[in-house]
Amino acid sequence: MHQDLPISRVMQTGILQCTKDTPLSEAARRMTDRCCSSIVIMENHKAVGIWTEHDALSINFSTLSALNKPIATFMSQPVHTASGQMLLSEAALLLNTHKVRHLVVIDEASRPVGIISQTDIVMNQGLEPYLRLREVHAAMRRDPLLIEGSLSVADAAARMRTHQQDAAIIVDDHQLGIVTERDLVSFIANRSDDTPVIQLSSKPLLSVTESTPLINARDLLINHRIRHLVVRDSQEKIVGLLGFGDILSGAEYLYLADLREALTQRDQALARSRQHLQLAERVIDSSLEGIIITDADACIEFVNPAFTHLTGYTLEEVAGKKPSILGSGRQDADFYEQMWASLKVSGYWRGEVWNRRKSGELYLELLTITAIKDDSGVTQHYAGLFSDITHVRENEEQIRHLAYYDVLTRLPNRRLLEDRITLAIRHAHREAQQIAVIFIDLDHFKQVNDTLGHALGDELLLEVAARMTLRLREDDTLARLGGDEFIALLPDISGFTEASSAAQRLIDAVSAPYTLKGHSFRIGCSIGISLYPDDGDTPEVLIQHADAAMYRAKREGRNTYRLYQADVDRKLRDQLSMETALRNAVDTGDGLYMAYQPLVSRKTRQLVSAEALVRWTHPVRGNIGPDDFIPLAESSGLILPLGDRVMDLVLDDMHQWRASGKSLVPVAINLSSAQFWQPDFVQTIAQKLQHHAIAPSLITFELTESILLNRQAEGAAVLHELRALGCKIALDDFGTGYSSLSYLHNIPAHALKIDRSFIEVLHDETHNSQAIVAAIASLARELDLKVVAEGVETEQQWQQLGEYGIDIIQGYYIARPQPAGQFVELLGTLTHER
Numbered sequence: 001m002h003q004d005l006p007i008s009r010v011m012q013t014g015i016l017q018c019t020k021d022t023p024l025s026e027a028a029r030r031m032t033d034r035c036c037s038s039i040v041i042m043e044n045h046k047a048v049g050i051w052t053e054h055d056a057l058s059i060n061f062s063t064l065s066a067l068n069k070p071i072a073t074f075m076s077q078p079v080h081t082a083s084g085q086m087l088l089s090e091a092a093l094l095l096n097t098h099k100v101r102h103l104v105v106i107d108e109a110s111r112p113v114g115i116i117s118q119t120d121i122v123m124n125q126g127l128e129p130y131l132r133l134r135e136v137h138a139a140m141r142r143d144p145l146l147i148e149g150s151l152s153v154a155d156a157a158a159r160m161r162t163h164q165q166d167a168a169i170i171v172d173d174h175q176l177g178i179v180t181e182r183d184l185v186s187f188i189a190n191r192s193d194d195t196p197v198i199q200l201s202s203k204p205l206l207s208v209t210e211s212t213p214l215i216n217a218r219d220l221l222i223n224h225r226i227r228h229l230v231v232r233d234s235q236e237k238i239v240g241l242l243g244f245g246d247i248l249s250g251a252e253y254l255y256l257a258d259l260r261e262a263l264t265q266r267d268q269a270l271a272r273s274r275q276h277l278q279l280a281e282r283v284i285d286s287s288l289e290g291i292i293i294t295d296a297d298a299c300i301e302f303v304n305p306a307f308t309h310l311t312g313y314t315l316e317e318v319a320g321k322k323p324s325i326l327g328s329g330r331q332d333a334d335f336y337e338q339m340w341a342s343l344k345v346s347g348y349w350r351g352e353v354w355n356r357r358k359s360g361e362l363y364l365e366l367l368t369i370t371a372i373k374d375d376s377g378v379t380q381h382y383a384g385l386f387s388d389i390t391h392v393r394e395n396e397e398q399i400r401h402l403a404y405y406d407v408l409t410r411l412p413n414r415r416l417l418e419d420r421i422t423l424a425i426r427h428a429h430r431e432a433q434q435i436a437v438i439f440i441d442l443d444h445f446k447q448v449n450d451t452l453g454h455a456l457g458d459e460l461l462l463e464v465a466a467r468m469t470l471r472l473r474e475d476d477t478l479a480r481l482g483g484d485e486f487i488a489l490l491p492d493i494s495g496f497t498e499a500s501s502a503a504q505r506l507i508d509a510v511s512a513p514y515t516l517k518g519h520s521f522r523i524g525c526s527i528g529i530s531l532y533p534d535d536g537d538t539p540e541v542l543i544q545h546a547d548a549a550m551y552r553a554k555r556e557g558r559n560t561y562r563l564y565q566a567d568v569d570r571k572l573r574d575q576l577s578m579e580t581a582l583r584n585a586v587d588t589g590d591g592l593y594m595a596y597q598p599l600v601s602r603k604t605r606q607l608v609s610a611e612a613l614v615r616w617t618h619p620v621r622g623n624i625g626p627d628d629f630i631p632l633a634e635s636s637g638l639i640l641p642l643g644d645r646v647m648d649l650v651l652d653d654m655h656q657w658r659a660s661g662k663s664l665v666p667v668a669i670n671l672s673s674a675q676f677w678q679p680d681f682v683q684t685i686a687q688k689l690q691h692h693a694i695a696p697s698l699i700t701f702e703l704t705e706s707i708l709l710n711r712q713a714e715g716a717a718v719l720h721e722l723r724a725l726g727c728k729i730a731l732d733d734f735g736t737g738y739s740s741l742s743y744l745h746n747i748p749a750h751a752l753k754i755d756r757s758f759i760e761v762l763h764d765e766t767h768n769s770q771a772i773v774a775a776i777a778s779l780a781r782e783l784d785l786k787v788v789a790e791g792v793e794t795e796q797q798w799q800q801l802g803e804y805g806i807d808i809i810q811g812y813y814i815a816r817p818q819p820a821g822q823f824v825e826l827l828g829t830l831t832h833e834r
Contacts, residue, residue, distance in 0.1 A: 010124040140241060152194045331354065365387060442484035597817040599814075
């Protein structure tokens with residue numbers, strides 16, 4: 001239905017009217033002539049009654065004289081009216097409410113200006129009712145009234161009145177007809193005696209099926225200018241009757257259903273609103289944040305329980321007052337002027353405010369104020385939401401302190417120190433001054449921790465920090481990096497002399513005796529000094545260089561100080577770089593390989609064995625000599641993994657030689673002290689030999705005399721395990737160490753190797769080298785040991801060694817150490833002595 005279409009647009013403006021005295025038959029005649037369904041009875045320009053086609057059912061047609069009585073006798077009153085602005089949907093509802101079919105449309109002075117009927121509403125309906133009702137069966141009246149054609153008009157009207165039907169189907173032998181209220185009005189207007197109703201009926205009667213679209217049925221009624229259609233089922237049986245009133249009733253039903261649905265939704269919305277309001281009230285009451293609501297003049301109207309808890313004020317105490325009752329006095333007038341300016345411009349303000357509780361205690365709150373406006377944009381209220389953040393700020397200050405200060409000593413930490421060094425550098429740059437960075441590391445602090453406990457260690461650090469602070473200037477900064485490391489920043493110094501004096505004062509302070517928890521002891525400290533701008537121009541570089549100088553102080557005696565020296569630092573950095581590269585090489589094997597130097601029989605010149613010598617090719621520096629990287633491996637703790645890598649490389653090479661069809665020769669491998677004294681050394685060797693399927697008899701281990709120093713019995717036991725495994729033992733560099741002839745009886749060695757230093761001066765009688773070589777050779781023969789001469793480089797040396805009964809020769813005179821691939825070729829030129 002067109003919900004926005006007023007009835008003034010569709011009403012009939014030519015009102016059919018008469019007076020109260022007009023005979024009924026005359027009124028009926030006028031209605032018939034005008035094809036009107038109603039006539040309005042007027043008096044003094046006002047409608048006092050109405051007579052409609054439906055009222056014709058109430059006439060007693062058996063007494064025809066009644067048809068000439070005044071219409072006032074039969075008219076309906078009061079007359080139901082409506083204004084021209086009423087919508088069609090509202091008019092339909094009004095018709096249904098009063099059970100009438102016509103409304104008289106009146107103007108502002110209550111004068112009739114038109115009339116609207118059910119038919120008018122149906123003919124001006126939109127498509128919605130038809131789309132929703134869809135088919136005829138949804139709107140038709142079922143079980144219509146059937147009347148025999150021979151029945152009199154009076155009886156037919158009485159039957160229609162009894163069944164409350166505005167139409168009746170007339171059953172005739174030949175065809176169906178229909179009698180409606182309009183037919184009764186026509187009868188009243190034209191007949192003077194009662195007749196059979198068949199003569200009054202309209203024929204033929206149009207029909208539709210139940211499934212006919214309702215809109216098609218409506219068009220059929222309008223196009224044929226009729227008011228009713230018979231409805232038949234699929235067997236042509238009459239099952240219903242459809243008229244304009246039925247269509248309108250269906251639309252009214254839909255409208256009422258929509259109205260009921262709308263009212264239901266409204267009730268549900270109201271219920272939800274009440275629930276939401278109750279929920280909001282509970283949330284406000286249970287909120288941990290204080291809530292305050294004021295009117296437009298900032299007078300307090302409402303506060304929640306959290307407000308009372310946070311401020312100490314109840315609603316009764318603050319109602320009608322300004323929020324300034326909480327003022328602390330810390331914010332000036334400008335602060336509040338800016339706050340209100342923001343509220344007026346944006347309707348919102350958020351910030352931190354110091355306020356005062358009822359008890360007088362100050363607190364910091366995070367406050368949010370929102371202006372609440374009406375539909376026209378006028379501010380009606382202000383709502384404030386706040387929480388106490390005093391402890392939050394205190395915690396933030398504590399966290400900020402922890403971020404910049406050491407927890408134990410309360411001294412600045414590295415972050416704050418670097419900030420201060422940066423500022424000192426900027427100032428020194430502007431004023432052309434110097435600053436000093438002093439790196440302090442306590443000597444033997446770990447020993448104090450381990451022996452006296454960490455608690456006493458912490459007290460020692462506190463005492464050290466206090467002592468050093470007293471020995472520094474007011475503008476100096478002492479910071480703790482962690483553990484037992486401290487840094488002192490000395491801005492605005494005259495040179496290294498002043499820095500050195502400060503360092504000595506710190507050493508004297510730290511070195512003084514301590515008495516803590518009944519324990520008396522001393523410690524020292526090692527100090528490194530770097531200067532700006534000579535030693536660096538950034539905090540990182542100055543600290544790094546002071547650290548390097550401190551380590552030099554430790555290496556050179558401890559409890560002293562050293563100034564940073566670039567050349568020393570470069571050497572240390574170079575050593576660190578070499579150590580890192582060596583560590584990578586040991587881990588991956590890249591750059592490490594084995595070279596093999598032959599050992600031959602002096603008598604037969606046949607190959608006896610070979611010594612495996614490790615070689616290292618640096619990725620940048622190229623070949624690094626063993627005299628350089630072996631000591632580095634020992635000092636850096638890499639000697640163990642390096643020895644393990646050497647063992648694997650040798651066994652891999654021997655495995656490949658055998659796979660290529662070469663005859664294997666015994667190979668000697670040098671042992672370090674760290675390797676030899678490993679608890680599982682012999683078991684590890686056995687596993688490696690088994691893994692590579694190399695016979696233990698092909699492996700000789702060379703070790704120096706110093707390895708066995710002071711642990712001869714334990715060392716001899718390890719050597720016996722190696723010999724039991726099947727390996728051979730050779731004493732290397734014999735005669736250069738702390739030789740003890742007694743241990744030679746206890747160790748299962750098979751050979752002695754005379755150090756090259758004796759061979760080099762064998763021709764010089766002033767060194768007594770000949771006597772030493774002769775003595776070693778004689779001793780070896782008595783002990784049934786082979787004698788190997790190392791470092792033989794000339795024919796003269798070869799010949800001289802023949803005088804002392806030397807068994808085996810090794811040196812450049814025979815061959816230089818060869819990589820594994822070249823040594824295989826050498827095997828072809830030197831016959832292996834079996």
